[in-house]
Amino acid sequence: MILTTEELIKLPKIELHCHLDGSLSQKFIERRLGRTVKKEELGVSKDCASLAEYLEKFALPGQCLTNETGLWEAGYDVLETMSREHVIYAEIRFAPLLHVSGSMGTKQVIEALLNGLEKGKKDFGTEYNVIVCAMRHHSAEENYDMIRAAHAFLGKGVCAADLAGAEASYPMWEFMELFEKVRKLGMPFTIHAGECGDARNIKDSIDVGARRIGHGIAMRGEPEIQRKVKEKGIGIEMCPISNLQTKAVKSTEEYPLREFLNAGLLVTVNTDNRTVSGTSMTKELDFIQKTYGISDEEILLLLRNAVETSFTDDDMKRRLYRQLNGA
């Protein structure tokens, strides 16, 4: 039996890799900008040429997140979008330093987003946590200060840190010291690694204590690294549609989802950027079903993997498993 699109929409889903700025609705962006926007301004076309073209689409949403109202409404907006396709738990990530201004420090930026998310949870029922992204182009000091400020919210809406930004220009070894400190601070973390950089970035991320890897595509055909990932129970956050658009892989045949599943890795499937990629969890699951012959059992496995590797507490994990089992 293969779940139909309608059944996939109704299926309770968990999402672990979703960027706030790339996932805001057109309605939200138009309201914040006070003008209508074309779909092409917000999302990539089918023939997106490169990562550079992909990244251009983050300019407009960035303009909507320059004050507390914008961040509050963004949190509310993303949970509304997710709840429509029955995402029951989401880890939403953003880079607080990109929104800091004269009137808003890191603490205010995080608080504003959390308040909007909290209201969204009450109204729409989707549970959430926030992952704060350090950016590769920011200094180690700026990134660490941000993570220390975010640490005050750990277990109160914030669940982990991440490293995002231009992976090809900044290898992971430059960030080992920073994440050594983050680990000592007691802040769990995931790292964008092996998306548009090489397998060494994945190895280094594992060595420094990452509990999850964002994308991880570069360990395709690398059984040694895969074994290590499996041994340590590290989650792999895959985002198939985004990875194809940014040309992280050249073709659907090269995409290692099936390879990683066969290797027994804790793979999850995510959207990355709902609006920029024009995707949803339902579309991702529908896509992997049709393209890679992912069975219903495997879809449920991907969702259970998401619960297992999520950064939430055991109580929430139990509740999520229960909801998945009832599906």
Ligand SMILES: [Zn+2]
């Ligand atoms: Zn990402």
